[in-house]
Structure formats: C-alpha cells, structure tokens
Amino acid sequence: MTSKKNNKFYGNKNSRIDGDGYFCGIEFDPVATGKHITSMRCDRHLSREKLISELNEVGLLRVSVTTMGKWERGEVKKIEAEQLRALCIYFRCSHDELVVYRRRKIDDERDQLIRLFSTSICFMQMLFFCR
Secondary structure, eight states: OOOTTTOGGGTOTTSOOSTTOTTOOEEEOHHHHHHHHHHHHHHTTOOHHHHHHHHHHTTSOOOOHHHHHHHHHTOOSOOOHHHHHHHHHHHTOOHHHHOOEEEOOOOHHHHHHHHHHHHHHHHHHHHHHOO
C-alpha cells in the first residue's frame, strides 16, 4: 500500500490538479516565451534596467531586474496573468504573440487514465443508448 506522501491523489507535487488541468494537452513554454520577451526588448534597443524603469514609470509593472532576467531565461514556470497583460500593453502585442504554448508530454500513467476514462464513457453510452 502506498503512503499518502507518495500517492498522486493526495497532493504529490508531480500530479496536475491545478489550473493547468489534469487532462489538458497544452502547457506554458517558459523558454520560448522568454525568448519572445528578449527579442521584443532588443528590437526596441532597451536594456533590462531601462525596460523595468519604463514599465515602472507608466505604472504598468513593478518587478526587479532579476525577475525579468529569470523570465527571459525561462527559469520561471508561470508568469502571472496581470504581469503578462502589462507586458502585452507595453509592447503593443496580443497575448498570443507574446506567450508560447507547447503540447504537454503525456506520461504513461496519465495516458492510461485517459484511456480508462474514455473507455468507461463509451461503455456507459452503450449501456444507456443501446436499449
């Protein structure tokens, strides 16, 4: 018997029960998004410090240079929606132009759960609709 600590349904950090959704097929790509932020900043010939000071002056975003560096290197797994919105306003681009998503890698356990879930739905449909 597995303990609660190792069981995915008791909150193991490897399970996906948060806002991403357990069965969702796409996820945020921090590295590609960071490259987009860097290229947009470089297209305007801005240093990180200058970008941060301009964002702070207009009241859109208040973050440190270190945080911006982590975003650009893809070291942050999630960026808050308000922060992304502020960057989109500043760069005059849409959310889809700034943020990059990728297809999630489905591990064996999740693949088995999806197959089990879809099989049980098909079986239930056969029971109820084939009478």
